[in-house]
Amino acid sequence: MNDRFFSLLLFVRVARTGSFSAAGRELGLSQPTASRIVATLERKVGAALLTRTTRAVTLTEAGADYLARAEAILTALDEADHAARGTGELRGILRVATSSALATRTVLPRLSQFTDAHPGLRVEFTLNDQRQDLVGESVDVAVRIGPLADSTAVARRIGVVHRVLVASPAYLKKAGTPSAPSDLPNHAVIVGPAGQSSEGWAFWMDGNATSVRVDPRFMLNGADGATAAAVAGLGILSTGHLSCLAELDSGALVRVLPDWAMGSADINVILPAGRAAKPSARAFADFVSTAFQEFRTDFIKRQPDTGT
Helix, strand or coil: HHHHHHHHHHHHHHHCCCHHHHHHHHHHHHHHHHHHHHHHHHHHHCCEEEEEECCCCCEHHHHHHHHHHHHHHHHHHHHHEEEEHCCCCCCCEEEEEEEEEHHHHHHHCCCCHHHHHCCEEEEEEECCCCCCCCCCCCCCCEECCCCCCCCCEEEEEEEEEEEEEEECCCHHHHHHHCCCCCHHHHEEEEEEEHHHCCCCCEEECCEEEEEEECCCCCEEHHHHHHHHHHHHCCEEEEEHHHHHHHHHHHHEEEEEECEEEECCCEEEEEEEECCCCCCHHHEEEEEEEHHHHHHHHHHCCCCCCCCC
């Protein structure tokens, strides 16, 4: 690999990870070697690109500008390689960020359709129900539910998920089935990422709106964990319909207050702002968009009719 190209690649990884050690591990280098290569790059450039302290590695003002240009160069080279091959095959590393529920229940079951067409591409998933800094963490493409954290990001709406209340038949047999939202404070409540709100839970039916403040007995920061808690009979859960579709189909969970709507959230595929998208990121965005359209009948059609 060309030394200058490699030094650019290494600099980008150091800048994005904030660590010579982490970037070195990615590229098979020791920390001292990674540091030496970047220092050589800085001498060639004639400017300090990084500020080094015992606790962190951060970009200088010149480094931030250089990073944007370096990433554009690397993306352009990736584009050129992709075009020259003329086969449509993608190579390299694609970093994807999404929630665990979206990954395990929608993306991963269909991922072979994408990876079989691109055997030279390595896909690295970060599964996190909390939102990330896509640029800072060098994420190439993300699939997220809910409002966009970065208004400058390039986003494509690919679906919608409705919030629902669910519980296990065993829990409802033991504690009784609520007949109205006002009954919920008398029940054990499970709160996952979709149910956390300081304003309480809002409900609509026949043009009438009401809200209920709940005191959760169980709180989980992952949607799959919250669903598992509901299946175990720990209480009533508010979650996205997608996160419990299989459990509803199997009967492990049943709908609670099905005549009341609880709102919805968009599903977006997102390309980070501030840098050109990789060919593999754009291709993955197309794949995910198509995949969601294909399995709309698997979950969108089975979501409650909210009248919206």
